[in-house]
Amino acid sequence: MRTTDDGAFAAFVADQAPALLRTAVLLTGDPTEAVELASAALGAVHRRWGELAAADRAPAARAALLAEHPRWHRRTQLREAVAATPLLRGLSLAPVPAPPVRSALTTALGRLPAQQRAVLVLRLGEGRSVQQTAADLGVPEESVASDTLRGLDRVEELLPADDRPAAGVETALRTHLAGRTAAVPQGFLAGVLDGVSTRRRHWAGLAAVAAFFVLVVVLVLLTTR
Structure with a gap:
């Protein structure tokens, strides 16, 4: 992104972060995960900043958030499965934090498939209509209706009898989702930009490794002729 756009992107983050973070909290059930998810979504907009019209940037950030959520959901489930299994926790190469303490409803919601969870968050937590939810997730309206019913049934099954x-x-x-809030942490913009830089370094490193192997292959072919 050009230097002249830095101020515009900072203003965009300040404007969009509260809503994105709230949606991310509803999706992940965890403030720390929410910050990472929202940062990734804003980073995706940063990378496309020059391609997007001003009016398309906020919808693109929301779309990126919802598109990234399933991957975050799988990662969270895997990490918590490792944390709950002493053998796997002992074999892990990195420290595995204990799962956060959550309410019964948040825990049950977190055990749903990613799409069912997203549908319930959008329909019940954000008051989106069936049509709006279908458009947000890029799925048929029939899927939204069925996922709502299945998700509610599954949440009820997962709740302990005393918590129903x-x-x-x-x-x-x-009521539960409406009461969830999210505050924008200090240094949030810097974290977004750091994530963008880290991603760039990652891809640059992969490109360098690929170029090295191509060079080795070319040299081998030339010397064997």
Whole structure:
């Protein structure tokens, strides 16, 4: 991104971060994971900044957040499975933090497949219509309707008997999700930009390794003629 765009991107992050972080908290159930997910989404917009019209940048950030969520969801589930298994935790090359303490509803929601979880978050946590949710996720409206019903049924199954709400799971989830908030942490913009730089270094390193192997292959072919 050009230097002259730095101020515009900083203003964009300041404007979009609160809403993106709240959606990310609803999706991940964890503030730390939410910051990483929102940062990745904003980083995706940063990389396409010059290609996107001003009016398309906010929708692109939201689309990137929802597209990244399944990968984050799988990673979180894997990490928590490792943390809950002493043998796997002992074999891990890096320290595995203990899973955060969560409410029964958050825990049950986190055990749903990524799409069912996203549908419930958008429908119940953000008040999106079936049509809007389908457009957000790029799925048929019929899938949204079925995922809503299946997700609610599964959440009820996963809740311990003592934690099943008398008012019903749907009402309880609406209240629970509506009460979740997210504060933009200090240094959030710097974290987004650092993530962009790290990704660039990663791809540059891969390109260098690939170029080295191509050179080796060429040299081998030339010397064997």
